[in-house]
Amino acid sequence: xxKPFYHDAILATCQHKHxxxxxxxxxxKKEHPQIGIATVYRNIKTLTEQWKLIxxxxxxxxxxxxxxxEDHAHIINAHGEIHDVTIPEDLLKQLHSLVxxxxxxxxxxxxxx
Numbered sequence: 001x002x003k004p005f006y007h008d009a010i011l012a013t014c015q016h017k018h019x020x021x022x023x024x025x026x027x028x029k030k031e032h033p034q035i036g037i038a039t040v041y042r043n044i045k046t047l048t049e050q051w052k053l054i055x056x057x058x059x060x061x062x063x064x065x066x067x068x069x070e071d072h073a074h075i076i077n078a079h080g081e082i083h084d085v086t087i088p089e090d091l092l093k094q095l096h097s098l099v100x101x102x103x104x105x106x107x108x109x110x111x112x113x
Contacts, residue, residue: 004043006028006035006040006043007043007047008045009031009032010028010040010044010053011047011052011053011067013027013028014053014065014066014067015067015068015101016054016066016067017084018056018064018065018066018074019064019065020061020062020063020065021037021040021041021044021062021063021065022062022063024040024065025037025040027047028032028040031093040107044065048065051068051104051105052067052069053065053066053067054066054067054107056074056082056089056109057109058076058080058082059076059078059080059111060080064082070078071087071092071106072084072085072086072108073085073108073110074108074109075109075110075112076110076111076112077112077113078112078113085110086094087106087108
């Protein structure tokens with residue numbers, strides 16, 4: 001199956017960042033002026049379904065997206081700032097011991113007022 005043209009560009013844009021769809025769109029628009037917002041939404045949806053992008057819900061703001069990488073948590077404050085936090089190895093082991101199958105995807109977000 002052929003990989004859509006914009007997948008790599010979206011993944012590169014989101015590397016080590018937490019970006020909204022609009023931020024991704026305007027960043028891509030600089031190098032790809034022909035791109036439309038619907039194309040960005042479609043590609044983000046596909047990449048999220050493939051677990052290549054992670055959606056980070058933010059209170060009172062637009063969701064953010066980041067490239068899927070090692071398991072980590074997010075601390076999200078009332079201003080929408082997102083901080084990555086490493087999950088301690090002993091906690092990961094404990095979580096894995098609680099389930100029979102393999103944990104395919106781990107999302108852990110802390111919302112701070």
